[in-house]
Amino acid sequence: MRYLSTRGHADRKRFCEILLEGLAPDGGLYLPEQYPRVDAAGLQRLRAAFNGGAPGGYAALAFEILSLYIDDIPANDLRALCEKTYTEAVFGTAQIVPLKRLEDGFYLEALSNGPTLAFKDMAMQLLGNLFEYELARRGEELNILGATSGDTGSAAEYAMRGKRGVRVFMLSPHGRMSPFQQAQMFSLMDHNIHNIAIEGVFDDCQDIVKNVSNDLDFKRRHRIGTVNSINWARLLAQVVYYFAGYFQATTKDTEQVSFAVPSGNFGNVCAGHVARQMGLPIDRLVVATNENDVLDEFFRTGVYRVRASADTHETSSPSMDISKASNFERFVFDLLGRDGARVKALFGDALSRDGRFDLGADPAFPDAADRYGFRSGKSTHDDRLTTIRDVFQRHGVMIDTHTADGVKVARDHRSEATPMIVLETALPIKFAETIVEALGRQPERPAQFEGIESLPRRVTVMAASTAAVQQFIAGHCARAT
Numbered sequence: 001m002r003y004l005s006t007r008g009h010a011d012r013k014r015f016c017e018i019l020l021e022g023l024a025p026d027g028g029l030y031l032p033e034q035y036p037r038v039d040a041a042g043l044q045r046l047r048a049a050f051n052g053g054a055p056g057g058y059a060a061l062a063f064e065i066l067s068l069y070i071d072d073i074p075a076n077d078l079r080a081l082c083e084k085t086y087t088e089a090v091f092g093t094a095q096i097v098p099l100k101r102l103e104d105g106f107y108l109e110a111l112s113n114g115p116t117l118a119f120k121d122m123a124m125q126l127l128g129n130l131f132e133y134e135l136a137r138r139g140e141e142l143n144i145l146g147a148t149s150g151d152t153g154s155a156a157e158y159a160m161r162g163k164r165g166v167r168v169f170m171l172s173p174h175g176r177m178s179p180f181q182q183a184q185m186f187s188l189m190d191h192n193i194h195n196i197a198i199e200g201v202f203d204d205c206q207d208i209v210k211n212v213s214n215d216l217d218f219k220r221r222h223r224i225g226t227v228n229s230i231n232w233a234r235l236l237a238q239v240v241y242y243f244a245g246y247f248q249a250t251t252k253d254t255e256q257v258s259f260a261v262p263s264g265n266f267g268n269v270c271a272g273h274v275a276r277q278m279g280l281p282i283d284r285l286v287v288a289t290n291e292n293d294v295l296d297e298f299f300r301t302g303v304y305r306v307r308a309s310a311d312t313h314e315t316s317s318p319s320m321d322i323s324k325a326s327n328f329e330r331f332v333f334d335l336l337g338r339d340g341a342r343v344k345a346l347f348g349d350a351l352s353r354d355g356r357f358d359l360g361a362d363p364a365f366p367d368a369a370d371r372y373g374f375r376s377g378k379s380t381h382d383d384r385l386t387t388i389r390d391v392f393q394r395h396g397v398m399i400d401t402h403t404a405d406g407v408k409v410a411r412d413h414r415s416e417a418t419p420m421i422v423l424e425t426a427l428p429i430k431f432a433e434t435i436v437e438a439l440g441r442q443p444e445r446p447a448q449f450e451g452i453e454s455l456p457r458r459v460t461v462m463a464a465s466t467a468a469v470q471q472f473i474a475g476h477c478a479r480a481t
């Protein structure tokens with residue numbers, strides 16, 4: 001299997017070459033040259049491997065699917081990496097992604113039982129083990145630099161903690177994350193994890209990351225890398241739970257299901273698109289956004305319009321507060337018949353010039369719905385409150401704000417004939433304030449997080465200065481850790 005760039009660069013690369021890379025050299029995103037097709041016999045084999053979610057089933061399924069895309073890690077090693085990642089010890093349940101039935105034909109797939117209680121653990125935990133494996137094989141080290149306002153940073157830290165060859169430097173806006181999120185990140189005492197609280201807002205943190213990444217000399221000298229959501233390995237790891245959800249909701253491989261996905265950067269639902277292209281019988285892929293409706297606007301009108309940061313709403317489903325959807329280019333590449341030159345003109349030229357492009361009149365646009373199954377909708381703060389209340393009263397299940405966006409939009413697109421699976425992307429405890437607003441009571445706290453706010457903290461507060469951050473990184477790289 002070789003990987004190509006969505007912007008038409010001539011290079012073809014193998015999995016481990018793109019594993020530690022970000023963008024392709026032409027600024028595009030990596031995709032496999034083609035999606036491996038799973039035929040009827042293949043689907044039957046995958047269902048057998050998953051074995052209804054019996055212990056080890058999810059790891060076996062992950063190994064089968066990853067093997068279709070990774071041919072430069074020996075099979076036994078890849079199997080061991082999957083088995084080490086997808087365990088009850090890490091994900092709290094032997095099934096890893098149990099399906100919860102709300103009512104006939106309407107399910108939640110629980111993706112948030114990992115260490116940080118959000119779905120990003122599903123991919124990030126595997127990435128941590130892949131990085132450690134590949135860096136050891138090369139005899140290299142990597143310093144991961146990132147900016148976070150919540151979920152991504154904590155998922156990355158919990159995935160990389162204690163890993164050989166990897167250090168994490170994570171910037172966050174000082175005093176602006178939720179108390180629970182701060183406690184989650186800052187209580188990590190692993191010597192390879194460095195929390196840096198920047199006196200500023202999230203954009204200041206992101207600017208510093210950009211400045212450091214543009215300092216090519218510094219970047220090379222200190223082996224700076226990232227774990228952002230455009231990493232192909234993260235997307236690939238997410239493909240697995242679409243199969244696992246399908247096998248739990250159906251008994252025969254001829255049945256169809258639909259998925260509804262709370263979306264921000266289009267990483268989660270893009271994995272659903274890949275699963276569908278492989279032949280998983282998915283009817284609809286429902287994209288749910290909050291007030292930041294960049295994606296809903298596209299699927300309704302064909303207009304993709306990046307928002308200015310001043311026009312990005314701060315909402316009660318903050319992990320979906322995006323101004324552009326970084327993985328969206330991958331879908332547009334497929335939609336336009338994999339025409340790299342056109343994708344380059346749209347994402348490389350038009351977006352940076354006009355901040356928008358319009359495919360509304362393009363003959364390919366109707367394919368987004370007709371051929372690729374996409375539907376979309378948006379949800380507001382009031383919708384979240386109503387949905388959280390309704391699901392709790394009718395089904396006795398407490399859902400978080402992001403999942404509520406998914407449930408709301410899923411209901412708008414449900415058809416009687418096809419089961420609908422909503423991806424549960426976080427647990428309510430992470431967004432307790434809105435749960436209290438909706439239900440007048442505190443969400444349950446998983447036992448391992450009891451008293452987390454009073455644990456000792458390890459964090460360095462710093463001015464919003466690129467030089468200061470570079471000095472901090474250089475200082476820590478010089479030490480033998």
Ligand SMILES: *Cc1c(COP(=O)(O)O)cnc(C)c1O
Binds near residue numbers: 229262265266267425
């Ligand atoms: C990151 C995140 C999302 C959005 O996922 P994308 O892959 O960016 O579309 C939704 N919900 C939660 C809780 C998240 O952390």
